[in-house]
Amino acid sequence: MGKQTYITRGHSLQHNTVHSQIPISHLNLRRSFSGFDGKDIRLESGLCLSSLSSVEKITINEGRQEHELTEEEVIGLINYGIKSTRFKALWLHNCKLPSSVNPDIFPEEASSRNIIVISSGEALYLDLKSGKWSKPNDINTITEMCSDALVINRDNSESVQKSLIDLLLEASNRDIRIHRVSLVRSFSKINEDGNIILSSGLSLPILTSIERMHIQTEEDEKINIHEVNGILNYVQHSQRFKKLVLSDCLLPSSIPIGPSLSALKSRGVKGVVYFTY
Known part of the structure; x- marks a missing residue:
């Protein structure tokens, strides 16, 4: 190995x-x-x-x-x-x-x-x-590019963020494994359709082949129960999903076990992990 x-x-x-x-x-x-x-x-x-x-x-x-x-x-x-x-x-x-x-x-x-x-x-x-x-357009290149972490940073230009989103959507549509997506101070909210809205205003639609997600907020930024449930609902659409990490944020002291969290637990997802600094 x-x-x-x-x-x-x-x-x-x-x-x-x-x-x-x-x-x-x-x-x-x-x-x-x-x-x-x-x-x-x-x-x-x-x-x-x-x-x-x-x-x-x-x-x-x-x-x-x-x-x-x-x-x-x-x-x-x-x-x-x-x-x-x-x-x-x-x-x-x-x-x-x-x-x-x-x-x-x-x-x-x-x-x-x-x-x-x-x-x-x-x-x-x-x-x-x-x-x-x-931009990649063949399966082999897309597979390789999604085999490691892809980072959408708040400091990226809108055109760069759009290129990353296009790649992720192409992988998801082709059911290509997306190893990890990291949102570095670029997460804004979950909209009514369940998609992630970035601080740039761009939308990151649900990815059905993602394995891991890391959301890093501004230091001590509060994420409320509604937003946590929205994130859980977002990731549970992927049957491959394994781990969620939220970092640098302030989280609720407890999260009620709702449908999304229950679905993740029933599939043996171990990594609903919260880091609070």
Whole structure:
């Protein structure tokens, strides 16, 4: 079974050797990527990460939009990944990306192996034929893009939020598993149709293939019983649903067991979890 490995800036894991013979399902570099030197990944710590022969997926998560990846770094990361015969996808999150990449410099092996390069924050993938960022329209790409957390942040532009909503609806309509949706300070209310209304005014209709949802509000924002029941009703429409997390909010001291909560409990949903800070 594959292993997920995180390397975070300042974390002691940076000083350990990642054993290249152990299957690595996901290498997640959280604010630790510094650059690519043509062969190895440079970390913020000054260490280098040599090629991994068993990695399946790489995520670069910079945590700040001002960090810009160059065309050369994107190509370098693809070349780094394809040294593993297991490599399938490169995820780029929370960083500025080149508007396009010269398709003539993509390694041929990336195209022949259908490697997927994803800008998760904008719900776009890199078309290796044109070098342009595009909306996904095939099942394989949509499935990969929904296999990890998708975040709708209050600070996203309305067009970015709409792209994310379109992707989620396409996945739901095709009954593609949606691993997790995180609403970061973007939840506003549940409307009379049971849909989530975002702070931007956009609607996130009910997703019938979602597994997990995380709603992070403003600190100490109150969510009343009516809103909690609305959220429970929203998620119970998915037979796949497993876990709900509400964070940074003030919740009622108790929640009456209504139809939605009963339905979730009867299906063995363990993760109706509330975090109150």
